[in-house]
Amino acid sequence: MDLPGASRPDLARRPSGAPAAAVVTGPGPTAGRGTTAGPAAGAPGGEAGWWRGAATALVGATSNQLGAGVGAGAFGAVGPAGVVAVRQVVAAAVLLPLARPPLRRLTWSQWWPVLLLALVFAGMNLALYTAVDRIGLALAVTLEFLGPLGVALAASRSRRDLLTALVAAAGVYLLVLPGPSSDLVGVAVGVAAGACWAAYIVVNRVVGRRLPGLQGPALASGLSAVGYLPVLVLVTADGRWDAETLLRVLATGLLSSVVPFTADLVALRTVPPRVFGILSSTQPVLAALVGLVLLGQVLAAHEWAGIAVIVVANVVAVTSAPRRSRRRSDGRGPSVDGGDAVSGA
Numbered sequence: 001m002d003l004p005g006a007s008r009p010d011l012a013r014r015p016s017g018a019p020a021a022a023v024v025t026g027p028g029p030t031a032g033r034g035t036t037a038g039p040a041a042g043a044p045g046g047e048a049g050w051w052r053g054a055a056t057a058l059v060g061a062t063s064n065q066l067g068a069g070v071g072a073g074a075f076g077a078v079g080p081a082g083v084v085a086v087r088q089v090v091a092a093a094v095l096l097p098l099a100r101p102p103l104r105r106l107t108w109s110q111w112w113p114v115l116l117l118a119l120v121f122a123g124m125n126l127a128l129y130t131a132v133d134r135i136g137l138a139l140a141v142t143l144e145f146l147g148p149l150g151v152a153l154a155a156s157r158s159r160r161d162l163l164t165a166l167v168a169a170a171g172v173y174l175l176v177l178p179g180p181s182s183d184l185v186g187v188a189v190g191v192a193a194g195a196c197w198a199a200y201i202v203v204n205r206v207v208g209r210r211l212p213g214l215q216g217p218a219l220a221s222g223l224s225a226v227g228y229l230p231v232l233v234l235v236t237a238d239g240r241w242d243a244e245t246l247l248r249v250l251a252t253g254l255l256s257s258v259v260p261f262t263a264d265l266v267a268l269r270t271v272p273p274r275v276f277g278i279l280s281s282t283q284p285v286l287a288a289l290v291g292l293v294l295l296g297q298v299l300a301a302h303e304w305a306g307i308a309v310i311v312v313a314n315v316v317a318v319t320s321a322p323r324r325s326r327r328r329s330d331g332r333g334p335s336v337d338g339g340d341a342v343s344g345a
Helices: 046-072 075-099 108-135 137-144 146-154 159-176 184-210 215-227 229-237 243-267 273-280 283-295 301-329
Strands: none
Touching (some): 046 075, 046 137, 046 283, 075 108, 108 137, 108 215, 137 146, 137 159, 137 184, 146 159, 146 184, 146 301, 184 215
16 A cells, blocks of 8 residues: 555555555544545536546556556565665655654654554555565555455444455455465465554554644654665665666655655545545556556456455445444444545555
């Protein structure tokens, strides 16, 4: 999974690393509202507006993966950490002027979840790009998807959701097919990126309750960017920058942060969060196509099968979320809101 904090989860997108997006109904990092709601009946634009919103969501998802593919071309020069460092700076440069958080008026109860969110941003993006470097774009993005999928299923007790979790696990096995030549470190880092995405969903809810609008994600992005400044200093001191590398990492920041952030905000005005989650489930497929075209990463049949199984599990989790929400509102058990299930990178 997008802008850190703007992409992913509470507003149906992937937090900055992402690769893309997760739909989470709850305090949203970009909206500053208590919940993310889909379009009301009779929303402006009608059916045409819905289709435009869906197309915009797919544009954002595609841009997110294109950014990752372009950034991967700079790994040889500055490494995943160097690319992430510039991404974080770009995200902070966009969010902080928009949010203008009142630093002097914030209390410790507001600061500590922001600090946690900054750590999550830093870890999630670094884990994702490290996984991309080791096992390829498609596998890394697909493994990262396990994070929001796990959050969506964690509170459920239904047999359908248990079956969904088992299907997702089977998809991971198909995707990886562990063997002597498997890069298990790369797989582990991809799973770690998913765990960070899950943590993002949980922590971002706390941030959304304590800070309005973009203030929380903006502060977390700024702190994460500050944390990566030593990386930028080291890369610069080693003379690793050239014109092509600099253009690549700046393009990554724009394509994977600014464009998906804007597209998601526009799309969510007309597309219900549940539908957005289903659209976001295309991200692993888009990652596979971008990896093939830009990076020459050809997937084996079992890898395509694993991606397909995980995408289907993700769609099932999203479509069953309304029932979990109804059970919770009826007092029949815990649930995760419809948005918790998935989507960015």
